[in-house]
Amino acid sequence: xxxxxxxxxxxxxxxxxxxxxxxxxxxxxxxxxxxxxxxxxxxxxxxxxxxxxxxxxxxxxxxxxxxxxxxxxxxxxxxxxxxxxxxxxxxxxxxxxxxxxxxxxxxxxxxxxxxxxxxxxxxxxxxxxxxxxxxxxxxxxxxxxxxxxxxxxxxxxxxxxxxxxxxxxxxxxxxxxxxxxxxxxxxxxxxxxxxxxxxxxxxxxxxxxxxxxxxxxxxxxxxxxxxxxxxxxxxxxxxxxxxxxxxxxxxxxxxxxxxxxxxxxxxxxxxxxxxxxxxxxxxxxxxxxxxxxxxxxxxxxxxxxxxxxxxxxxxxxxxxxxxxxxxxxxxxxxxxxxxxxxxxxxxxxxxxxxxxxxxxxxxxxxxxxxxxxxxxxxxxxxxxxxxxxxxxxxxxxxxxxxxxxxxxxxxxxxxxxxxxxxxxxxxxxxxxxxxxxxxxxxxxxxxxxxxxxxxxxxxxxxxxxxxxxxxxxxxxxxxxxxxxxxxxxxxxxxxxxxxxxxxxxxxxxxxxxxxxxxxxxxxxxxxxxxxxxxxx
Amino acid sequence: xxxxxxxxxxxxxxxxxxxxxxxxxxxxxxxxxxxxxxxxxxxxxxxxxxxxxxxxxxxxxxxxxxxxxxxxxxxxxxxxxxxxxxxxxxxxxxxxxxxxxxxxxxxxxxxxxxxxxxxxxxxxxxxxxxxxxxxxxxxxxxxxxxxxxxxxxxxxxxxxxxxxxxxxxxxxxxxxxxxxxxxxxxxxxxxxxxxxxxxxxxxxxx
Numbered sequence: 001x002x003x004x005x006x007x008x009x010x011x012x013x014x015x016x017x018x019x020x021x022x023x024x025x026x027x028x029x030x031x032x033x034x035x036x037x038x039x040x041x042x043x044x045x046x047x048x049x050x051x052x053x054x055x056x057x058x059x060x061x062x063x064x065x066x067x068x069x070x071x072x073x074x075x076x077x078x079x080x081x082x083x084x085x086x087x088x089x090x091x092x093x094x095x096x097x098x099x100x101x102x103x104x105x106x107x108x109x110x111x112x113x114x115x116x117x118x119x120x121x122x123x124x125x126x127x128x129x130x131x132x133x134x135x136x137x138x139x140x141x142x143x144x145x146x147x148x149x150x151x152x153x154x155x156x157x158x159x160x161x162x163x164x165x166x167x168x169x170x171x172x173x174x175x176x177x178x179x180x181x182x183x184x185x186x187x188x189x190x191x192x193x194x195x196x197x198x199x200x201x202x203x204x205x206x207x208x209x210x211x212x213x214x215x216x217x218x219x220x221x222x223x224x225x226x227x228x229x230x231x232x233x234x235x236x237x238x239x240x241x242x243x244x245x246x247x248x249x250x251x252x253x254x255x256x257x258x259x260x261x262x263x264x265x266x267x268x269x270x271x272x273x274x275x276x277x278x279x280x281x282x283x284x285x286x287x288x289x290x291x292x293x294x295x296x297x298x299x300x301x302x303x304x305x306x307x308x309x310x311x312x313x314x315x316x317x318x319x320x321x322x323x324x325x326x327x328x329x330x331x332x333x334x335x336x337x338x339x340x341x342x343x344x345x346x347x348x349x350x351x352x353x354x355x356x357x358x359x360x361x362x363x364x365x366x367x368x369x370x371x372x373x374x375x376x377x378x379x380x381x382x383x384x385x386x387x388x389x390x391x392x393x394x395x396x397x398x399x400x401x402x403x404x405x406x407x408x409x410x411x412x413x414x415x416x417x418x419x420x421x422x423x424x425x426x427x428x429x430x431x432x433x434x435x436x437x438x439x440x441x442x443x444x445x446x447x448x449x450x451x452x453x454x455x456x457x458x459x460x461x462x463x464x465x466x467x468x469x470x471x472x473x474x475x476x477x478x479x480x481x482x483x484x485x486x487x488x489x490x491x492x493x494x495x496x497x498x499x500x501x502x503x504x505x506x507x508x509x510x511x512x513x514x515x516x517x518x519x520x521x522x523x524x525x526x527x528x529x530x531x532x533x534x535x536x
Numbered sequence: 537x538x539x540x541x542x543x544x545x546x547x548x549x550x551x552x553x554x555x556x557x558x559x560x561x562x563x564x565x566x567x568x569x570x571x572x573x574x575x576x577x578x579x580x581x582x583x584x585x586x587x588x589x590x591x592x593x594x595x596x597x598x599x600x601x602x603x604x605x606x607x608x609x610x611x612x613x614x615x616x617x618x619x620x621x622x623x624x625x626x627x628x629x630x631x632x633x634x635x636x637x638x639x640x641x642x643x644x645x646x647x648x649x650x651x652x653x654x655x656x657x658x659x660x661x662x663x664x665x666x667x668x669x670x671x672x673x674x675x676x677x678x679x680x681x682x683x684x685x686x687x688x689x690x691x692x693x694x695x696x697x698x699x700x701x702x703x704x705x706x707x708x709x710x711x712x713x714x715x716x717x718x719x720x721x722x723x724x725x726x727x728x729x730x731x732x733x734x735x736x737x738x739x740x741x742x
Contacts, residue, residue, distance in 0.1 A: 112552045179559045187552045217563045221570035225681065233660040234677035235670075236574060241677070242670025247577060251570055 009522045012418060012515040029114035030518060034121055035100030036416070041121075042096065043485075045087045045128060050478060052080035057440070057474035060467050063459050073457035074143035075158070079135055081146030082163060086170045087128055089401045090259055093266035094212070095124070095177055097408050098205045100416060102181060104509040105199050107190025107527075109519040112183040116176055123173040130166030134159045145455065147256070148223065150237035150248035154230040161230060168223045171216045174262070178212030181205050190508070192527030196290075199507045199533035200283065203290050204269025207297040211258045211265075215301070219255030222248065249311055253304035261300040263397055265293060267404035268335055271357050274411050275339050277505045278354035279346025282534040285338040292331030299328050309380050318377055325375035332368055336361060351503070352426040356407030359434050363403055367395030370445065385455075388448020391441045399437065406430070406484065413488065414498030418515040421491035429484035436477025443470040507533045550715035557719040561726045564689070568730050571682050575737060578674045585671020590742040592657065593679070594648060598739040601644050602731065608637035609728040612697065612721040622711045624704060631701050631717075634724065638694040645687050652676075679738055686730055693727045696720045 008016070013032045017024055025033055055076055059066045068076065099117065103110050111117050135141050138159025144152050148164055185206050189198065226248070228234050235241025237248045276283040283289065305313060305321030313321075339361055348354065370392040373379045383389065414420055443466035448454075452463045459467065501510040512520055579586050615630035656663030657676055664673055700720045703709040709717050 112549070113556060116556075175563050179556055179563075182559055183552050183556045186555060187549055213559055213563055214566055217566040218570045221567045224685075225574075228659075228681060232680075234681055235659070235673045236578075236677055236681070241665070242578075242582070242674045243677075244577070244581075247574060251573070 007518050009517050009519065011517060012513065013518045014418070014515050016518045027118075029110070029118050031099050031103050031110050031114065031117060032416075032516065034117050035096050035098075037121055038091065038095040038099060038124070041125060041128070042088055042092065045083050049080055049083040049088065050481065052076050052083070054474055054478060056080065057471045059457055060459070061471040062467075063461055063464060065457070068457065070457050071143065074145075074455070075141035077455055078142045078145055078163075079131075082131055082142070082167065085146050085259075085397075086167050087124075087131070089263045089397055091124065091170075091174060091177070092263065092401055092405060093270060093408065094181070094205055094208055094262070095120075096405075097201070097270060097412065098177070098181060098208075098266060101412065101509055102184060102202055102205055103188070104512060104516060104520050105202050105507055106185065106188060107193060107508050107521065107525045108184065108188035109521065109524075111180050112187055113180050117180055120173045120176040120180070123169060123176065127166045127168075127170035127173060130162045130169060134161070134163035134166065138162070147252060148226055149252075150226065150229070150243075150245040151239065153226050154238065161227060164223050164226055164230075168220055168227070171220045171223075174212045175216045175220075178209035178216075181209040182213065185209075190525050190527055192529075192531070194527075196287070197527055197532050200272035200286070200289055200293075201266070201269040201507075204265045204272070204293050207293045208262050208265045208269075211262050211297050211300065215255045215258040215262075218251060219259075222251040222255070246308070246311055249308050250304070253307045254301075257304040257307065258297075258300045260397065261296055263401050265296060267360075267401045268293070270404045270408040270411070271339065271360055272335075273505075273507065274353045274357040274407055275342050276534045276536070277411070277503050278349050278351055278357070279343050280349070280504065280536050281342055281346035282532075282536055283338070284341035284344075285334070286534070288334055289338050292334040295331040296328060299324060299331070303328055306375050306380070309377060310384050322375055322377050326372065329368065329372060329375075332364075336365065349503075352421075352423060352430060353407050353411035353503075355427065355430050356403050356410060359430070360400065360403040360407060363395055363399035363437070367392060367399055370395065383448050385453055386448035387444040387452045387454050390454045391444035391448060394441045394444075399441070406433075409488065411503070412509070413491070414502050415509055415514045415516070417492040417495075418498055418513075419491055419493075419495035420498045420502065421495055422487055425483060425487040429480050429487060431480070432483060433477055433480030436473050436475070436480050439473025440470050440477050441473070443467070443473070506535055548713065548715075550713075550718075553715045553719060554722075557722050561722065564726055564730075568682075568685070568733075571678070571685070572733070572737075575678055575682070578671070578678070582669070582671025582674065585669045586675050587742050589668075589672040589675035589679075590738060592652075592655075593739050594651070595739045597644055597648050598735050601641050602735050604637050604641050604644070605728045605731050608634045608641075609725050611637070612724045616714070616718050616721050619704070619709070619711055619714045619717055624710075627717075628701060628704060631697055631704070635694055635697055635701075638690055638697075642687060642690060645683065649680075649683075682734055683738070686727070686734060689727045689730065693720070693724045696723055 013030055019027055025037055028034065055067065056073065059068055059073055059076075099111070140158035142156070142158050142160045142163045144156055144158075144160065148160070148167075153160060153164070185198070185202060225234070225236050229237055229243075233241065235243045237243045237245050239245060272283060272289055303321060303325045305317055306325045309318055309321075339357075370388070373383065374389065374392055410421070410426055447463055447466050447470075450463065450466075452459050498514045500512070500514055502514075503510075508525060509516075511525065611630045611633045615627050615634070618624075618626040618630055652658060658664070659677055659680055664676060668676075697720050700709060700717050703716060
């Protein structure tokens, strides 16, 4: 039985060669290689997104036209949004770290459907190429914003078809990854690892996977209808033919609001792994964190209307969506309290991942509390569609997901590449990035309160000073990003060899060599009565 | 060889593939769920127009197609029983009947659609836009989208079953390992169930 597998257990997945050259990657069904393929493709796209973001900030350094006119600005924020949302933050943590770590953390050799997993990556690439095609070919880059609101999305003369179809295809990739993870978690946990002994990152992936599975099809059909509307004129969202554009907004946000929990839940999951390791303490309120994960996933389905307070809804609907939005804040706060309580009386070790995790909590709280301003009806009317929304959104989505992503990559880096990075440069990168981040997005809260609308390439003279600060922030943040990336890329090749368990973590990934062998475990681990993921 | 088989089977988890299929079916239900929401909203907003437009549809051909799909669901379920009883030949015959019924369904659908086209009823047609109310335009827009998307699912389900037939012939699906066959059956039932909802919504409620 063992002879037939012929997969060596002493060779790491990075050294194991089954095919020639690049085929070792693009034909590999190894969850670890697939995770890295997602990482590399995502990083490439991320730099495109960052470049577009920088271009927008440069345009806003002074009132009037600086480097582009209104139409170009529309195109830039649309493509920036589509790339960042659909290709980076939605798949981000699940596709990269979920793929790499989920099977190892639950003591399995791979995901339940390895071939389907590889297929998901191909679908992801296909979707990305379609969106890029919409930029490179046809007459005019899409200019609707990433939300593709009706009726403009079928009236605009720009090359929207491939972009919308690309978003539809990316949804498929997301659904299949979610499906794969749910089955993996149900069927492949190590013997003895009961549900309440599973680490919190897999738990967060489980909640996420259900959202991916149940919410994505709704946006799939909605985008499909926009395509059919454009091609055949079926009238479903076209007021000229009897359709209702508000219905589009409802259907879009029924998916796209839960999608922000697809982004943030795994981010919270990664933080829940980092904090116990660097405080060397059992996580506080393990069950409460699981409960809040599931509560967020569940309540998150019913809050979409808060994106549409000014679109035209009945008062009852507005109150209901507002109160439900406030309810989601409760489980999020529970998590924050638990993280802080874990640190209490712990032996905190100030390493790079911990810095990221701690700053995640800080940034996430600013983002979360500003979200309550938007969830309250009266204040939302005041700041709706202003720079305030942009600031809130970037604090949560870029701050939340981004800080967690960088924390995760610094935490699991020695496991993934089997080498250590330079801690000094990593800490410097974190500091520069964080300062830049705050300088970039904090002024937008102020600008929004003062009434500067979002998605405009121009503004009044009175907004100038804060915009200069914001643009400077974008440069500092990018500089920090460059430091981080160069340090990590260099260290992945030349860093000193890492031990099996450099941080003294207790979850299963720290019991296998760094980098792990192809099938992760020589023998599938067994959880005993007293074993658990955080037994320090 | 013996050893490879054992290793192969150690990865085989029919329960996992069945869970996977059910989860996929959930996503399909939600995909159509979006359309059913749109249908109910517009029906609520335009009750008279929907009543008028539904009269254009041929209930007989719809009923025949319903019967065809119900029978095909039965044959695909019988195919699973047949393979459990190790009767490969009967399995193939029953799967074959399912595919033939699917083709008959699509042929009926084709005639139904072309009749509509002949009457000038299709998205963007002059007759639709100039002579009909907005509610009727919506009804026919949804009719074409929903039955069209359903027909696409019929084609996918059919391809899936043909694929399984090839696997049965190659002995990759056999009485000890037939999760794929069961899954194709599950998918086919889903396609059937969606039609069971489409039929009354478009043909029967007037």
